[in-house]
Amino acid sequence: MIEFKDVSKIYHTRQNTINAVDHVSLKIQDSEIFGIVGYSGAGKSTLVRLINNLERPTSGSVYIDDVDMTTLNGKALRTMRQNIGMIFQHFNLLWSRTVRDNIELPLELKGLNKAQRQQKADELIDLVGLKGRETAYPSELSGGQKQRVGIARALANDPKILLCDEATSALDPATTEEVLELLLKINQQLHITMVVITHEMHVVRKICQNMAVMDTGKIVEQGAVLDIFRHPQADLTKEFVQEEVNPEKDDTKVIVSQLLEQVPDGLILKLTFHGEQAKLPIISEMLKRFPGIELNIIEGNIHQTQGGALGNLYLQLVGEQTLLTQGVAFLNTMRVDTEVIRNA
């Protein structure tokens, strides 16, 4: 387990002081993928560097299992770091080394002999799907391939923890998907704890079980990814969730206002489905029970998360007021989250 206990990191510049990390307490369980979301400058990168002590906290402690990382120095710290892999936004490969030699670097640092290094590198090249590219130099690889080398290199010492610092932010959407799939596969096969720093909610939704949202050094919200997607509390979290779940929010607003103009007596509903519900024919069930209700679908979407499917549906219901109230009550009994956007 990784545990932050009231950790702060303060930078002093000539002009002012910056609270990069501000009294953060956080627990990350073994074998989970934990996401930390925030805009750039929120302090995520500093936070993740406190784990392997690339940054030292101004106050507080960071524990990995029972070891207080902040007390380690010299050899003890370097040995501990060998158990923590790290991948980066810009890959940070050595251009002077081939794929294979980049992957072998951590093993060289540890002092393994050539045969041991080669065997481990072969396994990793297989794992990340780079067979046939062993002798290529980084300049000959695509972004996705470079990150695969980065991942293989980070796994060379069989770490317990993998830190991912905006690992997909420099990649195009298709490559991002591939890299995320690879990280999921590694988490499932090797049970490595992963801490994923990102500004893309999409990444968290796709691979994380638990998450925290960070703003100006503080954790403003944390919990299970599915819960946060369903019921975001903080304004910033709502913004992130909205961006991911429904990027065309403004379009929906326009459609809703147009519909309201056309059918002033309609009831506009936002339904949120999750898990198994997303697969059930709940709407048609409601229509069967209340044939007097007329229904327009304004917009809908469905997303897969590690906790199950998550869907949003915007509906317009037209009919007698009592019937509509019964309809909404029925939806609630089916445990669908309903939100009345406008009740004309």
Place this chain on the structure above:
Amino acid sequence: MRDPNSFASYFNFAQVNWNNLWSATVETVWMTLLSLVFVFIFGIILGLLLFETTGKHTAGAVILNKLTAIFVNIFRSIPFIILIVLLIPLTKKMTGTIIGPRAAIPSLIISAAPFYARMVEIGFHEIDAGVIEAAEAMGASRLQIMWKVLIPESLPAIVSGITVTGISLIGYTAMAGVIGAGGLGNLAYQDGFQANQNAVTLTATVVILIVVFIFQAIGDFAVRKIDKRAIA
């Protein structure tokens, strides 16, 4: 008799003693290469020292950085011809002589190493800080970072730097030659200028140019070979 100042006198190659020319060439190349080896070693050590102590806040690092910087800046700034005179007592102590190629070596090293150290330092600063951070995150020690990251990742700069330094060293050896260090500079001055044999001066010049061009070509070739940053 021909006029020793005529244009044609430059081409009176009968004046050239080819044996002398050959041994002078060997002396020049030998002085350059031997001092270059020391310049390379000291330059890298000084460059690492400068790089590692820059931006650190511990008292030791600050002092070491200042001392190294002062040493480098002073010896880089002294004109070579003055430095060689200034160092005559030291040269005598170290080599037992103040004439001949051997006597030129200490001043050649002391003048070129600080110059090269700065180029090495610049090469280290051009390395992406993220790459160094990645090595730290792997648990690399400072020494491992120097050996496995800093030097290999800045190798093109290190090699092109030593090429440039080597070429200015060839120039320095010629200057040292004038005050008795031997080599092509000495030949051009004594057998050429002072003996009014313009053809000797011209030949020595051409040979120095050839040596410089060969040096540059080897350096450029090596850089092209090592540099894997661009797609071939």
